[in-house]
Amino acid sequence: MKSTQFLFTDVSSQTWVEEILLNAESHPEFSRNPGWSIHKTQLHGGLSEGVDLIEVNNGALQLSILPTRGMGVWKGNCQGIPLEWQSPVKTPVNPAYVTLSERGGLGWLSGFNELICRCGLISNGPPGTDSGGNPLESEITLHGRIANTPAHFVNVELDPADGGWLKVTGKMEEGMLFGSHFLLESTLETRLDSTEFRIRDRVTNLGPESAESELLYHINVGAPFLEEGSQFAIPFEEMAPRDSRAAEGVKEFETYLGPTPGYAEQAYYFLPVCDDKGDTPALLADKKGGIGFLVDLKKASLPYFTLWKNTQSEAGGYVTGLEPAIGFPNFRAVEREQGRLRILESGASYETEFQVSILNNSDSVDEVRQKITKLSEKGQSVIHETPHPRFS
Numbered sequence: 215m216k217s218t219q220f221l222f223t224d225v226s227s228q229t230w231v232e233e234i235l236l237n238a239e240s241h242p243e244f245s246r247n248p249g250w251s252i253h254k255t256q257l258h259g260g261l262s263e264g265v266d267l268i269e270v271n272n273g274a275l276q277l278s279i280l281p282t283r284g285m286g287v288w289k290g291n292c293q294g295i296p297l298e299w300q301s302p303v304k305t306p307v308n309p310a311y312v313t314l315s316e317r318g319g320l321g322w323l324s325g326f327n328e329l330i331c332r333c334g335l336i337s338n339g340p341p342g343t344d345s346g347g348n349p350l351e352s353e354i355t356l357h358g359r360i361a362n363t364p365a366h367f368v369n370v371e372l373d374p375a376d377g378g379w380l381k382v383t384g385k386m387e388e389g390m391l392f393g394s395h396f397l398l399e400s401t402l403e404t405r406l407d408s409t410e411f412r413i414r415d416r417v418t419n420l421g422p423e424s425a426e427s428e429l430l431y432h433i434n435v436g437a438p439f440l441e442e443g444s445q446f447a448i449p450f451e452e453m454a455p456r457d458s459r460a461a462e463g464v465k466e467f468e469t470y471l472g473p474t475p476g477y478a479e480q481a482y483y484f485l486p487v488c489d490d491k492g493d494t495p496a497l498l499a500d501k502k503g504g505i506g507f508l509v510d511l512k513k514a515s516l517p518y519f520t521l522w523k524n525t526q527s528e529a530g531g532y533v534t535g536l537e538p539a540i541g542f543p544n545f546r547a548v549e550r551e552q553g554r555l556r557i558l559e560s561g562a563s564y565e566t567e568f569q570v571s572i573l574n575n576s577d578s579v580d581e582v583r584q585k586i587t588k589l590s591e592k593g594q595s596v597i598h599e600t601p602h603p604r605f606s
Contacts, residue, residue: 215243215374216374217371217372217373217374217375218241218244218371218372219369219370219371220234220236220369220370220371220372221368221369222234222254222268222281222368222369222370223266223281223365223366223367223368224366224367224368225366225367226366226367231254232254232255232256233253233254233255233256234253234254235251235252235253235254236251236252236253236370236372237250237251237252238250238251241372243374244372244374244378246377246378246406247272247273247378247406247407249271249273250271250272250273250378250380250406251269251270251271252268252269252270252271252370252380252382253268253269253271254266254267254268254269254370255267255269257305257306260305261305261307261308261311262305262306262307262308263308264282264308264310265280265282265283265306265307265308266280266281266282266364266365266368267279267280267288267306268280268281268368268370268382270380270382270402270404272380272404272405272406272407272408273406273407274292274293274407274408274409275290275291275292275293275404275408275409275410275411275572276290276291276292277289277290277297277402277404277411278290279382279384279402280306280328281364281365281368281384282306282308282309282364282365283306283307283309283325283328283331283361283362283364284331284332284360284361284362284363284364284365284386284398285332285365285382285384285386285398285400285402286328286329286330286331286332286361287328287329287330287331287402288306288327288328288329289328289329290329292409292572292574293409293572293574295438295505295572295574296437296438297329297435297507297572298329298436299327299329299434299435299436299437299440299531299532299533300436300437300528300531300532300533301326301327301531301533302529302530302531303323303324303325303326303327304327305327306325306327306328307324307325307327309325309362309363309364311324311325312324312325312362314355314356314359314362315353315355318341319340319341319342319353319354319355319356320341320355320356321355321356322355322356322357322358322361322362323356325361325362326361328361328432328434329433329434329435330413330431330432330433330434330570331361331431331432331434332360332361332398332415332429332430332431332432333357333358333360333361333428333429333430333431333432333539333543334357334358334360334417334427334428334429334430335358335359335360335388335394335396335398335417335427335428335429336351336354336358336359336388336394336396336425336426336427336428336546337354337355337357337358337428337546338357338358338428338429338430338539338541338543339354339356339357339428339542339543339544339545339546339548339549340354340356340543340544340545341354341355341356342354342545344545344546344547345547346546346547346550347426347546347550348393348394348425348426350390350392350393351393351394354545354546357430357432357543358428359388360386360388360398360429361432363386363387363388363398364386365384365385365386366385366386366387367383367384367385368382368383368384368385369382369383369384370382370383371383376405377405377406377407378405378406379403379404379405379406380403380404380405380406381401381402381403382401382402382403383399383400383401384399384400385397385398385399385400386398386400387420389420389421393421394419394421394425394426394427395419395420395421395425396417396418396419396420396421396425396427396558397417397418397420398415398416398417399415399416399418400413400414400415400416401413401414401415409571409572409573409574410569410570410571410572411569411570412567412568412569412570413431413567413568413569413570414565414566414567415429415565415566415567416563416564416565417429417556417558417563417564417565417566418558418561418562418563419558419559419560419561419562419563420561421560422560423560424557424558424559424560425557425558426546426550426555426556426557426558427540427555427556427557427558427564428539428540428541428546428549428555428556429539429540429556429566430520430537430538430539430540430541430543431516431537431538431539431566431568432522432535432537433509433535433536433537433538433570434533434534434535435498435507435533435534435535435536436532436533436534437532438500438505439498439499439500439505439506439507440470440498440500440525440532440533440534441470441472441500441501442470442471442472442501443469443470443472443500443501444469444470444498444499444500444501444534445468445469445470445498445499445501445503446467446468446469446470446496446497446498446521446534446536447468447496447497447499447583447586448484448486448494448495448496448497448519448521448586449486449487449488449494449495449586449589449590449592449595450484450485450486450487450519450590450595451485451486451487451593451595451596452484452485452595452596452597452598452605453467453482453483453484453485453595453596453597453598454482454483454597454598454600454601454602454604454605454606455467455480455481455482455483455598455599455600455601455606456480456481456482456483456520456542456544456601456605456606457481457601457606458600458601459478459479459480460480460481460482460601461599461600461601462480463480463523464482464597464598464599465599467480467482467521467523470523470525470534471525472525473525473526473527473528473532474525474526474527475526475527475530476526477524477525477526477527479522479523479524479526480522480523481520481521481522481523481543482520482521482523483518483519483520483542483605483606484518484519484520484521485517485518485519486511486513486517486518486519487589487590487592487593488513488589489585489589492512492513492514493510493511493512493513494510494511494512494513494519494589495508495509495510495582495585495586495589496508496509496510496511496519496536496538497509497573497579497582497583497586498534498536499573499579499583502576503576503579503580503583504575504576504579505572505573505574505575505579506572506573506578506579506582507536507570507572507573508570508571508572508573508582509536509538509568509569509570510568510569510570510571511538511567511568512566512567512568515540515564515565515566515567516538516539516540516566516567516568517540518538518539518540518541518542518554519536519537519538519539520535520537520539520542520543521534521535521536521537522534522535522537538566538568540554540556540564540566541554541555541556542554542605542606544606548606552604
């Protein structure tokens with residue numbers, strides 16, 4: 215049986231579907247699990263006006279994708295376990311209402327509430343003036359523009375191979391006259407009845423000259439995975455705190471506080487270790503180890519990892535970030551000096567891939583922990599207790 219394609223959005227042909235429901239009733243040939251569905255609609259009212267929403271349900275896992283917000287994943291649910299965090303920004307914000315340059319370049323935060331969003335494509339760190347690179351792109355705003363770039367092309371595929379797959383692909387262009395010009399092609403795919411999903415991206419330089427690129431995945435996790443006593447684990451060669459604030463908690467970086475009013479964020483930078491297949495597991499488990507949020511990243515394409523701890527009050531946004539990337543979220547000039555910026559020649563591309571798995575029992579959590587322990591034993595895990603110039 216061949217796969218079936220559905221075009222939801224294509225600016226070039228002026229194709230746009232406001233609402234559609236795909237399920238086993240509409241497509242009985244794809245009915246191994248009658249509980250699957252893909253529902254495309256549009257949000258209305260307030261700052262969410264005009265935001266496209268695609269809800270993917272594979273029978274066990276539900277995900278809400280936002281093509282209008284760079285194909286970010288707003289939230290999800292896996293067999294009754296919520297996949298989200300409680301941001302002060304309560305609903306998806308149309309990028310038309312986000313001014314990235316406001317509040318000293320921190321405007322990105324006014325739309326930040328997703329489970330997964332991208333940072334890039336010309337920068338993924340703090341705001342400021344960068345005298346290197348293209349002079350038209352010297353004024354850097356927090357985490358770049360791609361999370362606030364609507365998709366100009368959205369396609370859904372029902373693939374019957376290997377038990378049945380649901381795939382959503384979006385394309386976004388980020389560029390300007392006389393500046394860099396990138397194309398991001400992103401596919402989220404999940405198999406029927408699975409508690410996993412995978413994201414594959416390709417970034418291509420469409421411009422006439424070589425250009426610098428950065429890309430980081432802000433994967434943001436809250437309760438019930440995050441609570442007082444939750445544990446983080448990743449196999450790594452080296453780790454360093456980002457700054458003096460992070461250094462204060464470097465000896466307890468693996469353990470989380472409960473909601474703490476007045477808490478100031480901490481970030482830790484890792485050089486991961488991978489298994490024989492090139493995968494690095496990064497695990498957040500609740501205090502009892504009964505459930506886990508697992509990110510398996512392809513180290514060849516995402517060689518760096520940041521742990522972001524933001525355990526402030528629940529009203530302030532109690533959350534942690536598991537962040538695979540092609541570099542660290544430092545100011546772009548720092549990453550240039552360290553040789554971590556990706557330089558793309560005209561027409562060249564790079565690809566990234568990672569998988570998220572929801573572990574819903576202690577046996578599966580223990581299995582991943584044992585794997586991380588074995589990978590860690592391959593060599594010494596060096597922990598720098600203070601910021602290190604190679605990292606930040």
